Amino acid sequence: METLITQDELLALGIDSPELQKQFLRVSNGLISNGVYPKDKVMTLFAQLLENPKKFAYSKNKLTNLGLAVKKIADAGLSITLTDYAREILAVEAARTPVYELPARPGQTTREFILREEPLPYQVYGSDFIEEGAIKQMQTAMQLPIAEAGALMPDAHQGYGLPIGGVLATTANTVIPYAVGVDIACRMCLSVFDLPASMIQNETRLLKSLLNEHTHFGMGSESRKKFDDTLFEKPEWSATKPIRELRDKAYRQLGTSGTGNHFVEWGELEVLSDELLPAGKYLALLSHSGSRGFGGNIANHYSKLAMQKTKLPKEAQHLAWLDLDSQEGQEYWIAMNLAGDYASANHHEIHNKMARALNQSPLVMVENHHNFAWKETLADGREVIVHRKGATPAGEKDLGIIPGSMTQPGYVVRGKGLDASLQSASHGAGRLMSRTKAIQTIQKSDVKKALEEAGVTLIGADLDEAPMAYKNLEHVMAAQTDLVSVLAKFSPKIVRMADGREKAED
Structure with a gap:
């Protein structure tokens, strides 16, 4: 011994x-x-x-x-x-430099790697209500030879590769498409208007008609009328073959919201801190969606390339990376950032059309990505790529939105810049059950009752998006008081989502 x-x-x-x-x-x-x-x-x-x-x-x-x-x-x-x-x-x-790359065989065109014996240490927030599958996925991510640091947010649940709610910092020259996610640059956007929240009750018919007229849901949804299409003047649309082939599709889908947990909703914003606006209750519009078919196709294309170029053990295969000094890596980086601009433009189309219909300009607009990769520097000076898959940037100056469910209030927050969380926070309440389990176990009568009790009008959606399919956001927020401070509370009242039984894009 x-x-x-x-x-x-x-x-x-x-x-x-x-x-x-x-x-x-x-x-x-x-x-x-x-x-x-x-x-x-x-x-x-x-x-x-x-x-x-x-x-x-x-x-x-x-x-x-x-x-x-x-x-x-x-x-x-x-x-x-x-x-x-x-x-x-x-x-x-x-x-003592560990060797994780295996020797190449004659004629081999891929690079093959093994994992670290032990995962690097990482912080978990809200561990009491995070499923075991998400923990295991995060541990595998922290065994990658390119991993530098990580954190798991309290809304985390199992996904592909990196768990939803996972934050992973990798070496400065590597990016993992699946750690960004399929819906690149999925984001939140909130417009607050100088109008009383009582409009929700007094002008319900008007607000519902605006949602029906100016929002478009579904996998093949398109929008004919554009408020501002100047985004398509950017030279990046000609940068690579995949981008060029998807440009027309992206143009047709500008201003649409897709399926899954994507929504556009009217609600009451109660301002709790004058950092945002004077205290009071305002009419507000909140939307959640991403880069649509453009981002999805880019993600699939480069995820396959990464898995072809970088071979990993089976449990980590979806965490294959691209080197940013390679042709494929540079192409993905350009496309990912363009998808970020496109996702933002999608939201702005909807919000601008709504504002024009109300003859208003927003008092303030708050928005943030949560499926993206950023070039950042850790507290110890290391330059890294930080992947936030279903996680909100929470640097000291970052404003963000953390929604609940269709009956649960969400929050406008300001980040506290905590290094242990890689300056990140949750992107929502997080799923309590899978879509399949929700459809099998939740009753329509229970959803109807929950909507009535919360005073919510719902257009579209199915049982997989029922409020009881999500965690309690109050528990999630309590687990991240070190990460964000709350500035305002948003209560959804008129919610529109895709019709039920469409494949989720989130």
Whole structure:
């Protein structure tokens, strides 16, 4: 049996507190005795923990409690000073570069990789109500050789590759199409008007007719009249063959919303903080949709290319990446960013048409992507690509919208810029059950009752979008108070979605 770590060895690392030594000895003895890690690996982990206790405290792993204990000491201004011995261990580890790429075989045109033995540590918010499948997917993502950091949002649920609600930072020259998602740049957009919220009750017929006239749902939906099509003057529409082939389709679908959980709705916005507007209740329009057929086709095309170019173990195959210094990587990056501009233009078409019909200009408009990849810098200075799949950017200056369900109020938020969450927050309440389970178990009578109790008028939708198919947003918000502050509350009242039984595009 391998020898255990001694008290003198802990002292050599700089751990001189008897109480802390007891904790470290208990953990190390368990890890070594049970064959989880060899002694030198545990010593390396301990040195890394002492160097960055916050990283281990904000993660879910075998050293989380030790990280919390050391962080508590550091927060009290009594941080442990790294010894020369500890620095020597860290230097040896830094020089030991793991090899994850397998040797190429004769004639092989792909690159084949293995995963890290253990996932990198990452923070989980709202772990009590996140399904096991989402946790497993996130752990697999954190075993990627290109993974740098990650976090899991409280609305998380299982998806393809990266879970919905997953945030993944990868090396600065890599992007994972499936970690962005199929509906590239799916986003929220809110227009607040200088009109009383009582219009919802007093002008219900008018507001319903505007939804019917100016919104278009369904997989093949198109919009004939354009408010502003100047987006199509951008030179990027001629950049690549896939973009050129999809340009006409994108033009026809400008100003449409698709299927799935996409919606356009009138509601009451109650402003709680004068950071946004003077306190009060306003008529507001909220929409949720993405880049339609254009984004979906781009995602499928480059996801297949990534899986052809980058071979990974079966459990991680949907997390295949493209190098940004490759032709395919550059093409995807251009197309992804164009899809972001296009998704925004889709929302603006709808909101501008509504505003014109009301003879109003919005007092304020708030919008944000939540299926996208950004070039960012971590707190320690590392340049990375941050993928937010179903997660809202929550930097200190970021405004965002976190919706509930068709009967549950959502919120306008401002990010707090927390590094542990990669400056991210949830993108909604998150699904409580799959679409199939919702259709099989939820009764139409229950939905009708819920709508009546909430005073909501619904146009379209099916049981897979029933309010009871979603988590309680209040629980989700309570799990992310460190990530965002609430500025306003939006209560949906007249909701339009795609007709039932259409394949979801979200």
